Amino acid sequence: MIFFSKKSKPKIPLEKQKLMTVNGDEAVAYAVKQCYVDVVAAYPITPQTIIVEKYSEFVADGEVHTEFIPVESEHSAMSACVGAAAAGARAFTATAANGLALMWEILYIAASLRLPIVLAVVNRALSAPINIHCDHSDAMGMRDSGWIQIFAENVQEAYDTTIQAFKIAEKALLPVAVNLDGFFLSHTLENIYMLPDDAVYEFLGGPRKVAKTYVDYLGKEVEAKLDPANPLSFGPLDLYDYYFEHKMHQVEAMKEAKKIVKEVHDEYAELSGRSYGDGILVPYEVEDADVIVTVLGSTGGTVRWVVKKLRQKGYKVGTVRIRLFRPFPFEELREILKGAKVVGVMDRAISFGSFGPSFLEVNTALYDLKEKPLLVNYVYGLGGRDVPPDLVEKMFMELLEDAKKGVVENKLRFLGVRE
Amino acid sequence: MSHVSQPKPTEKPYDLIIFEPGKKYDLPLTLNLRQLAEERRPMILPGHRLCAGCAAPIIVKLVSFALRGPTIIANATGCLEVATTIFPYTSWAVPWIHNAFENAAATASGIEAAIKAMKKTGRLPYDHIDVIVFAGDGGTFDIGLQALSGMAERGHDVLYILYDNEAYMNTGIQRSGGTPPFAWTTTSPVGKVIPGKSQEKKPIADIMVAHRIPYVATATPAHWADMIKKVRKGIEVDGPAFIHALSPCNRGWRHDLDLAIEICKRAVDTCYFPLWEWERGKGYMLTDRSLAIAKNPQLKQPIEKFLEVQGRFRHLLKPENRHLLKQFQEYVDAVWEDLLNRAVNAPK
Numbered sequence: 001m002i003f004f005s006k007k008s009k010p011k012i013p014l015e016k017q018k019l020m021t022v023n024g025d026e027a028v029a030y031a032v033k034q035c036y037v038d039v040v041a042a043y044p045i046t047p048q049t050i051i052v053e054k055y056s057e058f059v060a061d062g063e064v065h066t067e068f069i070p071v072e073s074e075h076s077a078m079s080a081c082v083g084a085a086a087a088g089a090r091a092f093t094a095t096a097a098n099g100l101a102l103m104w105e106i107l108y109i110a111a112s113l114r115l116p117i118v119l120a121v122v123n124r125a126l127s128a129p130i131n132i133h134c135d136h137s138d139a140m141g142m143r144d145s146g147w148i149q150i151f152a153e154n155v156q157e158a159y160d161t162t163i164q165a166f167k168i169a170e171k172a173l174l175p176v177a178v179n180l181d182g183f184f185l186s187h188t189l190e191n192i193y194m195l196p197d198d199a200v201y202e203f204l205g206g207p208r209k210v211a212k213t214y215v216d217y218l219g220k221e222v223e224a225k226l227d228p229a230n231p232l233s234f235g236p237l238d239l240y241d242y243y244f245e246h247k248m249h250q251v252e253a254m255k256e257a258k259k260i261v262k263e264v265h266d267e268y269a270e271l272s273g274r275s276y277g278d279g280i281l282v283p284y285e286v287e288d289a290d291v292i293v294t295v296l297g298s299t300g301g302t303v304r305w306v307v308k309k310l311r312q313k314g315y316k317v318g319t320v321r322i323r324l325f326r327p328f329p330f331e332e333l334r335e336i337l338k339g340a341k342v343v344g345v346m347d348r349a350i351s352f353g354s355f356g357p358s359f360l361e362v363n364t365a366l367y368d369l370k371e372k373p374l375l376v377n378y379v380y381g382l383g384g385r386d387v388p389p390d391l392v393e394k395m396f397m398e399l400l401e402d403a404k405k406g407v408v409e410n411k412l413r414f415l416g417v418r419e
Numbered sequence: 420m421s422h423v424s425q426p427k428p429t430e431k432p433y434d435l436i437i438f439e440p441g442k443k444y445d446l447p448l449t450l451n452l453r454q455l456a457e458e459r460r461p462m463i464l465p466g467h468r469l470c471a472g473c474a475a476p477i478i479v480k481l482v483s484f485a486l487r488g489p490t491i492i493a494n495a496t497g498c499l500e501v502a503t504t505i506f507p508y509t510s511w512a513v514p515w516i517h518n519a520f521e522n523a524a525a526t527a528s529g530i531e532a533a534i535k536a537m538k539k540t541g542r543l544p545y546d547h548i549d550v551i552v553f554a555g556d557g558g559t560f561d562i563g564l565q566a567l568s569g570m571a572e573r574g575h576d577v578l579y580i581l582y583d584n585e586a587y588m589n590t591g592i593q594r595s596g597g598t599p600p601f602a603w604t605t606t607s608p609v610g611k612v613i614p615g616k617s618q619e620k621k622p623i624a625d626i627m628v629a630h631r632i633p634y635v636a637t638a639t640p641a642h643w644a645d646m647i648k649k650v651r652k653g654i655e656v657d658g659p660a661f662i663h664a665l666s667p668c669n670r671g672w673r674h675d676l677d678l679a680i681e682i683c684k685r686a687v688d689t690c691y692f693p694l695w696e697w698e699r700g701k702g703y704m705l706t707d708r709s710l711a712i713a714k715n716p717q718l719k720q721p722i723e724k725f726l727e728v729q730g731r732f733r734h735l736l737k738p739e740n741r742h743l744l745k746q747f748q749e750y751v752d753a754v755w756e757d758l759l760n761r762a763v764n765a766p767k
Contacts, residue, residue, distance in 0.1 A: 038536035039529060065539050067532035072569030076525035079566065082518050083493065083529025089536055091529070109518055207542060217433050226514040226530065228438035228489035228548060235517035236504030 010273030017193040017272070024155045024185035025050030027192055028094065028120045028178070031162035033058050034200040035118075036207050038089035041069035041080035045099040046132045047182040048122040052094065074099035078106035078119075085115035086234050088225035090166065090208035093117070096182060097124035100138045104145070107175075111146025112250065113235055114224075116169030116176075116208070119147070120162065123297065123348075124182040125383045133384020134182040136296060136349040139325070140357040146250050148176040148257050149326040153276070153300040155180075155190035160274055163195070167204055167264045172257040173211055174250075179325075181298040183384065195272055203271060254327045261324055280329045282321040285311055286336050289318030291399045292373075293344040294333070294362055296322050299380070299387055303346070306392040317396050322358065330365040337366060340373045341403040344395060346415075348381045355379075355412055374408045380415035391416050434460055436483075436490075436512045440544030444488030448651045450644045459484045460512065462492070467510035468502040472676035474666040474683070475499045475582050477640040479553065482580060485650035489548045491530055492516070495523035495558030498589045498668075499582065521562035523554045524570035527577040549654050552579040555666075556597030557587045560621045564596075571630040571659045578653040578660045581623065584668035592671040596621040599691075600750060601743055603731040604671070614734055614743055619750060627661040628697045634660040636696035636706075641683035645694060645707040652696070665692045673730020682728060684708075688718070689725040690755040695762060703762045713765045719755075722748045 022030065029051045032040065040059075042052045052070075059068040071077045074095050081091040095103060100121055110117050121139055125131040139149060148168060152158040158180040165176040180186060195203075210223040215232065222230040238246060258280065265279025276282050284304050286292055295303050300321035310317045320336050322329070337343050343366070347356020354360065359377035366372050378395055381387045395415055402408050438444055449455060461480040469476050475498060492515045494500045500517045503510040518526040527550050534550070537543040554563055559581045570577060586604045587593040594607040599620045603609045607616035627635045633656040638646035646664065653660030665686055667679040674682060686692035687708045694709040705713050712718045723744070726732040735744050759765045 038540075039532045041529060041532070065536060067536040069528055069532050069573065071525065071528070072565060072572070076522060076528070076566050076569055079518055079522035079525035080529030080532065083516065083526035083531075084533035084536075085529075086516050086526075087491070087530045087533035087537075089529075089533035091533070105519055106522065207540065217435075226491045226516060228491065228514055228545065229440050231435050231437070231512060231514045233504050233509035233511050233515045233517075236506045236509060237501045238506040242506045 011271045012195055012199050014193060014273060017195055019191055020194055021189050021191050022155065023050065023187050023189050024158045024180045025122065025187070026054050027155045027159035028162050028180070029054035029058070030194060031159045032092050033064055034195070034197050035163060035166045035204060036090060036201060037064070037066050037092045038208070039067050039069065039081065039084035039091045040093065041071050041077045041084070041091070042093045043071050043074045043077050043095070043099060045074070045096050047124060047186040048094045048096040048099070048120065050186065051120060051122070074102040075106060078103040078110060081117045082106060082110050082113065082115055085110070085117050086113065086226050088208065088210050088223065088227070091117050092119070094120035094122065096122040097126050097138045101126060101141060104142065107142050107145040107147060109235065110175045112246070114173040114253070116166070116173060118162065118165045118169055119175065119177045121177050121179045122182045122186045123179055131383040132182070134184055134348070135382045135384065136347070139177070139179050140349045140351070142177065143326055143357060146174065146254070147326060148172065148174050148261065149179060150176065150261070150324055151179040151297045151322065152185065153282070153298055153321060155185055155188065156192040156274065157276055158185055159192055159194065160268060160272065163200055163203065164264050164268050168257070168260055170208060171264065172253060172260045174253055174257055179297065184298040193272070193274070199271065203268065258324065258327050258329065276323055277321070280324040281332055281336065282323055283336050284319050286318035286320055288316055290316040290341045290403050291318070291344065291396060292337055292340040293319045293346060293396070293399070294322055294358065295319060295346040296325065296348065296358060299346060299348070302387060302389055303392055306389050306396060309389070310393065310396055315396070315400060317400070325358070328361045330361070333362065333365045334369065337362070337373060338369055342374045342376065342399045342408070344376050344378055344399045346378045346380055350379050350382070374402055374406075375411065376402065376408055377412050378415045379412070385416055387416060433464060434512060436460055436462055438489040438545070446487050448485065448648070450647060455484050462486070462490070462511060462513045463503065464510045464512050466508070468505060469498060470670055472669045472679055473498070474640050474668070474679040475584070477679070478580070478582050478664050478666055481640055481643055481646050482551065482650050485647045485654065487549065487651070487654055489545045491548055491550050493518070493523050493527040493530060493550065493552045495552070495554035495563055496520035496589075497555035497558055498584070499553055499555065501589060520558050522566050523552045523558060523563060524566040524577070524579060527552045527579070528570050528573065528575045531575045531577055550577045551654070552577060554579065554581055555589070556581065556583045556585060557595045560596030560623050568630065571627065571632045571661070574658050576658055578650070578662065580650070580662045580664060582664050582666040584666045584671060586668070586671050588668045588671045597623065601732065601735055601747055603734070609734045614740065624661065624663040631699060632659040632661060633657065633699050634696070637663045637692065637694055639665045639683035639687060639692065639694070641680045642687065642694060642707045649696060671731065674728050678728055682725070685720070685725045685728070688712070688720045689722050689751065690719055691722060691725045691751050693755060693758050695758060701763065703758065704764050705758070705762045710764065713759060713762065722751050
């Protein structure tokens with residue numbers, strides 16, 4: 001959901017923003033174009049390909065200064081981004097599904113080297129069987145890699161979030177993954193507002209500035225990059241005497257990141273007039289709701305539409321879209337969910353032998369409550385299976401029934417699958 | 420990057436190689452040993468934890484002597500990486516990065532692209548920065564081949580130096596695509612029915628020639644002047660360059676600690692590891708000792724000379740394995756003959 005600011009006029013009023021009809025992939029490409037990115041390294045994969053195609057056009061037409069590296073694999077795409085970011089450049093790549101899986105090893109390295117790389121993940125189901133359509137199994141595979149993960153609901157948000165991502169990454173010194181649902185967003189045309197180039201340039205503070213660090217053997221504070229004037233070694237062997245502490249730094253950085261995501265989101269809202277909840281969670285009709293459903297990504301809109309419909313019929317239902325998945329907003333979510341009788345958690349992925357990945361997080365968020373809502377996990381939409389409003393309504397009716405009974409029998413349910 | 424307790428600053432500063440931004444650097448190539456020792460500092464500092472007698476740091480030192488200016492090093496996972504950068508220490512006197520095992524070439528591609536982009540926007544205070552990769556045989560012949568091939572095809576201006584110790588030494592001497600036939604390793608053991616590695620060595624340098632990149636060469640640290648010249652050429656060409664350097668490993672090859680250089684000499688003298696270079700438009704050219712052998716074939720020594728000082732080939736010298744030794748000799752001869760046919764400066 002996009003909230004256009006009503007209180008105060010945004011710094012860049014809508015009439016100064018360009019209204020364009022683009023699909024999600026193009027929106028990301030345009031955002032990256034405006035972000036003064038030095039290196040884009042990417043390999044094509046459906047449904048991400050349009051990002052790379054569009055960006056190649058910008059490069060071919062000389063509209064950007066970016067060095068585009070058409071790498072031979074996603075593994076090399078992320079590897080090249082690590083090299084570029086370590087050299088002091090602003091770097092971007094995009095991928096999906098199996099491509100993200102192939103990047104997996106280097107995702108950890110990018111995060112551990114604290115490199116502010118931005119990655120657009122156009123969410124797609126993992127093989128086998130091979131499937132090119134949307135689910136979140138790819139994003140969930142990278143959830144422990146140390147990346148900040150933000151899920152966009154629509155094309156406008158994909159654009160806005162990509163711009164925010166560079167600022168978040170460079171402030172938090174952590175890489176950021178911007179998730180947009182494959183085909184539902186990547187290939188769907190929407191009218192979106194785009195900021196003027198110079199506004200984005202100013203928002204980001206110009207080209208990337210490399211964070212400084214004190215180095216004992218140089219006896220001074222230097223930019224943490226590969227610089228022949230200040231030789232530093234990146235990515236050394238780190239044994240049991242230091243590795244643990246380095247991991248703790250990442251833990252601390254993730255804690256800080258939540259604040260940074262909020263700050264950057266708010267700053268962007270002031271600039272553009274567009275905000276997405278508080279930048280972390282997007283609640284809707286949750287105040288007095290007996291049943292609240294949590295959801296990620298593009299399904300958020302469908303669920304909200306159903307909530308609106310059910311509210312008109314007098315049902316006390318609400319929903320909260322989780323925009324920031326890593327670091328996970330446990331406290332904030334607990335505050336919102338604590339009054340509900342039943343919480344339904346929608347997952348577009350499953351951890352085989354367990355539940356959906358976001359169910360585990362929501363469960364953890366609620367564990368400390370004295371009076372816990374009942375929890376049900378709905379796994380839906382795997383491999384791009386459509387989730388029409390009727391199905392979402394059916395889910396709400398089941399949850400309302402559970403609320404009445406006060407007990408949940410089947411915790412793991414599948415929405416819209418043939419039996 | 421770390422804020423945990425670190426060693427106190429030392430009184431004596433490390434002998435780092437600092438290239439001041441804005442200053443002109445085009446260090447001349449010199450092949451005078453005294454001058455090199457006085458004027459050039461190696462980019463690998465004392466105190467690294469590579470094994471005594473290892474050839475890899477010698478190769479790195481020789482490469483240092485060929486630098487022309489600001490340089491960034493990318494290192495694949497391997498002996499050289501793990502033994503030189505045990506946190507919180509580093510042995511590198513120049514900016515250095517290790518990403519993963521198989522992606523040193525891709526990492527270097529990113530660095531090179533970043534340098535270009537930042538230069539384009541006036542944000543790089545250097546005219547030029549050379550990017551050099553060091554990778555072992557595992558990270559080059561095997562798992563790293565894809566990234567290397569991609570880097571070569573895309574034409575990144577990177578010099579890739581393979582230090583070839585002919586097995587996965589870092590993990591305990593497992594066979595790689597660079598391991599020669601009949602060699603003992605822990606995954607190609609000499610058993611009752613299989614006498615060591617069953618396959619030949621992957622012709623990695625020829626594979627790189629097939630990419631038609633500007634410059635490809637082989638080198639050994641024993642032929643030091645030849646090596647420095649080749650490294651300098653590799654840096655100076657515009658585009659990717661590849662140098663295949665032989666790097667004896669006393670742990671894995673089972674030879675005496677002081678024999679690394681001697682074994683390199685024997686590898687060249689027996690034509691097991693011929694010295695050559697390939698340039699676009701010029702073709703294959705024999706260099707140094709290999710050129711001398713091509714001109715005076717009587718200098719060529721039997722392969723036993725190379726094998727006899729190494730424990731990994733001990734079984735080949737047993738009387739009952741005479742036929743294997745013959746096969747080995749035929750393999751070496753075939754590779755050498757093939758090279759002679761292709762080398763433009765070999766006597767026809």
